[in-house]
Amino acid sequence: MLGYTIKRLLQMVLVLFVVSIIVFLMMSFTGDPVFMVIPIDSTQAEIEQARRLLGLDQSLFSQYWIFLSNLLQGDFGRSYVFRQPAMDLILERLPATIEMVLVAMAFATVIAIPLGVYAGANPNRTASRGIMAGSLFGISLPGFWVGMMLIYFFSVRHPLLPSSGRGETIEILGLRLSIFTADGWSHILLPAVTLALATLAIILRITRAGMMEVMRQDYIRFARAKGASRTHILFAHGLKNALIPVVTIFGLQLGDLIAFATITETIFAWPGTGKLLIDSIYRGDRPVIVVYLMLTAFIFVVINFLVDIVYTVIDPRITVK
Amino acid sequence: MMNLRMIATKGILFAGALLLASTALSSQLDAKSLTVGLTSDAVNLDPQAGEELSSNILFYHIYDPLVRRNADLTFGPGLAESWKLTDDTTWLFSLRKGVKFHNGEELKASDVVFTLDRLKKSLMANLGANIASFKAIDDHTVEIKTPRPYAVLPNDLAAVLILNEKYVKEAGDEQADLKPIGTGPYKLVEWVKEDHIKLEANKDYYAGPAKLDTVIFRPITNGATRTAALLTGEVDVIQDLNVRDVERVKTDERYKVLTRPSLLNVVLSIDQRDKSPTIDLDKNPMTDRRVREAMVRAIDVSAIKKVIMNGLSTPSEQYVPASHTGYVDGASFRDLYPFDPGKAAALMAEAGYADGFTVTLDATNNRYVNDQQIVQALASMLGKIKINLKLNLMPKSNFFSYIRVPSDKSSLIMSGWDVPSGDGGSMYSVMFYSRGKKEGYGQVNRGSYSNAQVDDLIDKADATSKLVERDEFLQQATKILMTDIPMIPLHYEQDLYAAKTNVEITPRADKFLWAYQIDVKE
């Protein structure tokens, strides 16, 4: 277990290292960031001065070297545009994104698992076929389009829900959260539903597949023969064993949700990290992009690690290697 | 089972949310507070760290300049009560006495000196380009020297916001940016990034406290969402109303639409080099004045106004608006070269390009109002005189470094230019002065236009300290430019705002929405 953890940690450091190099190289292809922050009619001398201030007068290699050595001292670099530490910019927006992603994930799970269990246990019923076709629709939907249509119907045609922003937030343990106020919920509903759809469909399908596999196993037949109630069989024996692939996909989906949150945040003007990323891309704000991607990679590795741990809890037969 | 319970809980919360949302809708505005929907969040609150519009709007709430630029582009006293010229290049500014920063410190000449000093070393050094040196004469007098006679220094100073030396030094750059301290009419209460910025009135403001006690700025990037936020009552005023939403907002009596011609002139820069990067001909046809005139005549600016801009643009007469120095009364591109495809085709034939040529137009797709639609319309209009326009569209992050002088990848560029200082000379000296002749001149001359006469007139304008003379020289330059056509001016965008009917607001020429001059009727 310890060895495994160390191995994963090393892997993570490697991943982060490679990511930082690639991002640095790639970003040298984009427009010169200095022109995004200074007035257009600046003279050559003023441009040089701005370059010096932003550290852009160095070669790409030494810029990277400076970045790396600062990194080891816990300094992730400074945004060219905001002139603030890039990590701070991301961290102050992270709660908003995580909140939306978790609510979306909760919606998806709560709806998907019961439906998936039903469809997997009764694969030939019309309702199951309906559920499956519906889930396929869910995968095929362009998320941004769904968001637009939701805004159109629920904020414009019938002004029931707000179309943008986070609404009232409460500070809890230094984190600004909106899920503890009614106003906050009215704001989070549409973006979370938009974000949840694809994930819902995928979890549903995986649950169903897992269920179908499990229902064929001998122990389910024994349980039936024993006369256990149907609900008991489905949820106690069936679901528990069908959960393993669900947990894997759960981890992967969480990552995808964070990525797709960029689009949802853009549509609903949700003040999270995704919107920051898109803005930074438009502004050529390299330090923020680098740190964002490294942080995402980090979150990913951690999620996958946790997923592996959860495996062993659900199914004691599996041991992490 | 737990799942079911969670659903039930959510249902209750959801119902509560709906209830709350609907009560919020029906409740009236708070006594004196205002919520403004901006196109984006402020990036910085340190006026020397950036200059985009949202930040600028906030700067003028929190800080004051020495010279105040009024809504109609006239200039008057700000933190400086008065100023005078002691010789051609030396100015004396007398500061207002008893002005207090938000932290209680009193404004002194040393703060101004500190501000200018820090400015010169900052990213925004350009704002102080015409300041050579400065010093405090006494606690309330500052002397500023310009490198040469420069009649419009006060206009320039309207963009320089005064910081508190003690606070900036104590807090450091980072905190000064996040928790700004100025002398302005509003103080920062809180800034939740990408969500809202809350300001409250500065009771001790030197010109009297503001009428609105609280002002909240909310960034709503998407135009459509911004309109929705106004219509659902989330905000009271929105900036940059979508052109397409004008009718919809107008027809609702609870709202009003406000427009004002902006200072932003959308122009096409034409390459004047003998060989142009994107034209596959040995000689650049656009060096022929007749071709340039044909291009002007082929473009139907009023059709662009009517169809693409929904009537909300002002076709440009010249390179600068009527309020500016350098504007020639009565002269207009539209009268000189009216839309006439027949004449345009004839001019092309006369120049020997009856069969036209192919050229690439570089433009943004997210910078100017309807920029993508405009260039598509240009392609179809110029296509009628066989100028085959290829469009090279890119986001603004790539655009400005792509087209920057020496512009060695561009033949035709569509971009915008605005001169909030009201001085046409500042545009002419960077855009029309021959490239590479003088430091600080011609650095945005994207078409490599060069005319010794124009250079000479700009030199003369910059050598006088009298505003009338400067205007005279610049007008002469304008006349030459209108014949030479180094750039085709298309139109000024209209600034569009929408507000609840009870909000008293007059749009400013420089777009810097200022709550100090806004009131809400009961």
Place this chain on the structure above:
Amino acid sequence: MQRLLSSEFVHNYRHNIPAVLGSLLVLAFAFLAIFGPLLVWQDPYDVSQLELMDSFKPPVWLEGGHPRYLLGTDGQGRDVLASIIYGARISAFIGIAAMACSCVIGTILGLISGYYGGMLDAVIMRVADIQLSFPSMLIALFLMSAFGNGIGMILIALTAVGWVVYARTVRGSTLSEIQKEYIQAARVAGLSDTEIIRRHVLPNVLTPLIVVSTIQVGSFILIEASLSFLGVGVPITEPSLGLLVKEGFDVLFSGIWWTSAFPGLFIMFLVFGINLFGDFLRDELNPRLR
């Protein structure tokens, strides 16, 4: 042919309503993409055919609609139906071409990795691992922002995202294949590596790729649409379906819903058809999962 028609595969296909529906959808879209330009009267890319004065006409069944514009027009006077048909060509082309590139590159790398093993294998698989630690959407978004937009750039970005799944699948099948006796025999018989790979390994690793490819076309179409929606996809001069939706977003609130609703619906049905068919294929070709 006779054998194929009476095979179990065809039998199952004919009795699987979703599969038939899916393939019909896909066929209909293929038909539209190939012959569509002949069916609509306007070429939306040819700016000289556009009438600015006809902008924002509603669909024909609404008041103010014009029979020439079945689904209405956009802000440039472009027929929405024509834009959708031309846009679908671009979307479909990007989806299929990017899939093909990913498949070829991924398969080659997978074969190399599985057949030769060693350092090469390690490097390829580590790169794949690192890449899998990011959502593909994010990688594509990042690449597009670095390289600038354009169809060529999208193909590169999607290929960079898509090759991994092929490489992994092929590597796995190759590893199990080369342990079989006939490969050993072929080696002993002195056949060259390329010959063995081409004649014996490749044909045996391809079947699982069919399912992957089908589903991938659908997901690529969605990713491209999302990128274009964010403004880092195709240029405005060659609008894909996603860009059409984006263009419609700004006017949605003015009651002009048709410029975004129809292209979005079209994407949905296109991808839905592909997925229905892909689902069927998976059930058929991977009986384990049935």
